[in-house]
Amino acid sequence: MASTLKLHGRIDFLVNNGGGQFSSPANMMSAKGWKAVIDTNLNGTFLCCREAYNAWMKDHGGVIVNIIADMWKGFPGMAHTGAARAAVDNLTKSLAIEWAHSGVRINSVAPGTIISKTAMENYKEYGPTLFKMSVPFSPAKRLGVPEEISPAVCFLLSPAANYITGATLKVDAGQSLYHSIWEIPEHDAWPEAPEGENTDVLREIMDKTKSKL
Numbered sequence: 622m623a624s625t626l627k628l629h630g631r632i633d634f635l636v637n638n639g640g641g642q643f644s645s646p647a648n649m650m651s652a653k654g655w656k657a658v659i660d661t662n663l664n665g666t667f668l669c670c671r672e673a674y675n676a677w678m679k680d681h682g683g684v685i686v687n688i689i690a691d692m693w694k695g696f697p698g699m700a701h702t703g704a705a706r707a708a709v710d711n712l713t714k715s716l717a718i719e720w721a722h723s724g725v726r727i728n729s730v731a732p733g734t735i736i737s738k739t740a741m742e743n744y745k746e747y748g749p750t751l752f753k754m755s756v757p758f759s760p761a762k763r764l765g766v767p768e769e770i771s772p773a774v775c776f777l778l779s780p781a782a783n784y785i786t787g788a789t790l791k792v793d794a795g796q797s798l799y800h801s802i803w804e805i806p807e808h809d810a811w812p813e814a815p816e817g818e819n820t821d822v823l824r825e826i827m828d829k830t831k832s833k834l
């Protein structure tokens with residue numbers, strides 16, 4: 622913040638875009654790996670917001686946009702980032718109210734699955750497969766590109782959004798309303814339903830379905 626102020630003399634905008642994660646089942650995540658993702662995505666966002674506010678926006682106003690993710694149905698396979706991004710969604714609301722009196726607006730953008738060379742490279746050899754397998758889960762039947770996220774960010778930064786604060790704009794072609802990429806394996810581990818006529822009906826329809834297959 623200090624070097625930006627030295628260079629430009631003001632800080633009108635802050636976009637907290639830097640971030641990411643690695644994919645891992647939650648039970649395999651080390652405490653260090655969990656902490657690294659929370660530090661990058663949640664603590665980093667908070668600290669950048671706080672610094673921009675204290676260094677400039679408190680007395681002069683400004684606009685902040687936080688980039689989060691499609692974690693609305695949880696984020697199985699990336700539980701750390703889901704938790705961090707959901708926290709940033711909530712942080713955005715708190716700061717919108719706390720800093721309104723300084724003329725600061727703060728909103729989030731929640732992208733769907735967005736393909737770029739650099740994003741794909743983070744997942745090494747699994748990158749192409751991971752991004753390709755996401756395509757059917759987008760109502761658009763294609764992935765987005767960063768050029769489709771930046772207009773939303775620019776809108777929220779602009780005077781056209783002067784009456785918008787504490788909001789999250791989903792830019793995901795409806796992905797968050799559609800079904801999850803995460804597959805639950807067939808299992809019989811779930812606790813049994815209580816005995817009774819409704820459970821009998823359930824067994825009956827399940828048996829009928831089985832016999833048809």
Ligand SMILES: CCC/C=C/C(=O)SCCNC(=O)CCNC(=O)[C@H](O)C(C)(C)COP(=O)([O-])OP(=O)([O-])OC[C@H]1O[C@@H](n2cnc3c(N)ncnc32)[C@H](O)[C@@H]1OP(=O)([O-])[O-]
Pocket residue numbers: 640641642643644645651653654655657658661734735739740741743751752755
């Ligand atoms: C298609 C889906 C949608 C896509 C959404 C996107 O966001 S696309 C955007 C795509 N862009 C991105 O996703 C950006 C990706 N990068 C990042 O976000 C950050 O580099 C970071 C948060 C993963 C690590 O931050 P950092 O520099 O603070 O930390 P560090 O590197 O020093 O590691 C600390 C610890 O974390 C652990 N650990 C780390 N990697 C792995 C792994 N692959 N495997 C397992 N564990 C891993 C490990 O415990 C490590 O410690 P160790 O065992 O080595 O002593």
Ligand SMILES: NC(=O)C1=CN([C@@H]2O[C@H](COP(=O)(O)OP(=O)(O)OC[C@H]3O[C@@H](n4cnc5c(N)ncnc54)[C@H](OP(=O)(O)O)[C@@H]3O)[C@@H](O)[C@H]2O)C=CC1
Pocket residue numbers: 638639640641642661688689690691731732733734735736737739740743767
């Ligand atoms: N692509 C997608 O499908 C989605 C992306 N997002 C989010 O959008 C943002 C931009 O991602 P995208 O452009 O796709 O991916 P990229 O991998 O191209 O960009 C990630 C950026 O975050 C920076 N970064 C990562 N970890 C750290 C860290 N610990 N400290 C500082 N900077 C860090 C990287 O810096 P460097 O290059 O120096 O490592 C890089 O500039 C990220 O927060 C991402 O999680 C959200 C939803 C979906």
